[in-house]
Amino acid sequence: MRAAKRGEIVAGCNPVTSASGSLRLDVSIPVPNEAHRAGVFSWHAAGTSHSVLLLRPPGVYRADSDTSLLIEVMCAGRYPVGRRVLDIGTGTGALALAAARAGAASVTAVDLSLRSILATWLNCRIHRARCTVYRGDLFEPVAGQHFDLIVANPPYVPAATNGLSRHRINRCWDGGTDGRAVLDRLCTGAPELLSPEGMMLIVHSAVCDDSVTLRRLTDAGLHAKVLTRCTVPFGPVMRLRAAMLEARGLIQPGQRNEELVVIAAHASAGGRGVP
Ligand SMILES: C[S@@+](CC[C@H](N)C(=O)[O-])C[C@H]1O[C@@H](n2cnc3c(N)ncnc32)[C@H](O)[C@@H]1O
Numbered sequence: 001m002r003a004a005k006r007g008e009i010v011a012g013c014n015p016v017t018s019a020s021g022s023l024r025l026d027v028s029i030p031v032p033n034e035a036h037r038a039g040v041f042s043w044h045a046a047g048t049s050h051s052v053l054l055l056r057p058p059g060v061y062r063a064d065s066d067t068s069l070l071i072e073v074m075c076a077g078r079y080p081v082g083r084r085v086l087d088i089g090t091g092t093g094a095l096a097l098a099a100a101r102a103g104a105a106s107v108t109a110v111d112l113s114l115r116s117i118l119a120t121w122l123n124c125r126i127h128r129a130r131c132t133v134y135r136g137d138l139f140e141p142v143a144g145q146h147f148d149l150i151v152a153n154p155p156y157v158p159a160a161t162n163g164l165s166r167h168r169i170n171r172c173w174d175g176g177t178d179g180r181a182v183l184d185r186l187c188t189g190a191p192e193l194l195s196p197e198g199m200m201l202i203v204h205s206a207v208c209d210d211s212v213t214l215r216r217l218t219d220a221g222l223h224a225k226v227l228t229r230c231t232v233p234f235g236p237v238m239r240l241r242a243a244m245l246e247a248r249g250l251i252q253p254g255q256r257n258e259e260l261v262v263i264a265a266h267a268s269a270g271g272r273g274v275p
Pocket residue numbers: 061062063064066067088089090091092093094095110111112113116136137138152153154155171172173182
């Protein structure tokens with residue numbers, strides 16, 4: 001067991017306590033292959049590999065390396081065990097399903113898209129995971145409820161404009177010109193839904209600046225830190241936008257990798273994984 005170097009992708013997913021006492025992880029991101037393209041989604045948790053076939057209607061996000069990374073961090077920290085989990089922007093329900101399998105007391109999933117909600121409901125039924133699903137905008141459908149763990153893989157890719165689509169598939173990745181349109185709302189809205197010991201785990205690309213996420217979470221009254229970083233090759237959307245991102249100085253010329261960052265934000269100081 002060893003600490004992962006910043007940005008390194010290595011085999012296994014082992015929680016490591018560093019000298020500073022913070023959680024360090026070795027994570028492995030499955031390389032997309034034929035099975036992945038056919039809808040099989042895999043992740044590693046507590047030394048066990050899981051593979052599930054996820055139904056994915058057109059217009060629903062295909063669980064990808066960001067999904068895998070968040071699941072591996074979530075499972076390595078055993079964060080869902082016995083907790084009320086909320087998956088915001090659930091897509092096919094991959095995170096919701098992984099949380100249920102990891103021992104969550106209850107799982108709730110929200111998405112703006114009706115097809116995503118149907119996919120999540122079906123995928124959870126097929127894989128015998130209990131999950132309550134809601135269609136709606138971020139925290140709106142669950143206002144007034146409280147959760148011990150919120151997980152989110154929001155849209156975070158910088159786009160040409162600030163317009164956010166509700167019905168087209170770019171809803172899954174477009175985050176406005178700086179990539180932060182949905183991310184910032186998550187940071188601001190989370191405290192009202194977190195239980196006193198609750199935490200939120202967010203994954204996003206460093207292209208939309210994780211230091212801003214830490215600042216926004218802190219401004220919202222949460223205790224936030226980066227849990228892990230992992231460098232992955234650009235996916236299709238980032239490849240298509242590479243020239244625009246270069247022109248705006250958001251990536252280096254010729255850069256075709258991005259760093260994914262998982263951030264933990266706690267309602268109270270002293271929670272698991274808190275600095
Ligand atoms: C990057 S995808 C992640 C899907 C899934 N959680 C995963 O990791 O595979 C982002 C998801 O957020 C949803 N979404 C985008 N804007 C939203 C909003 N304002 N409220 C709720 N869901 C939203 C999209 O429909 C999409 O399913």
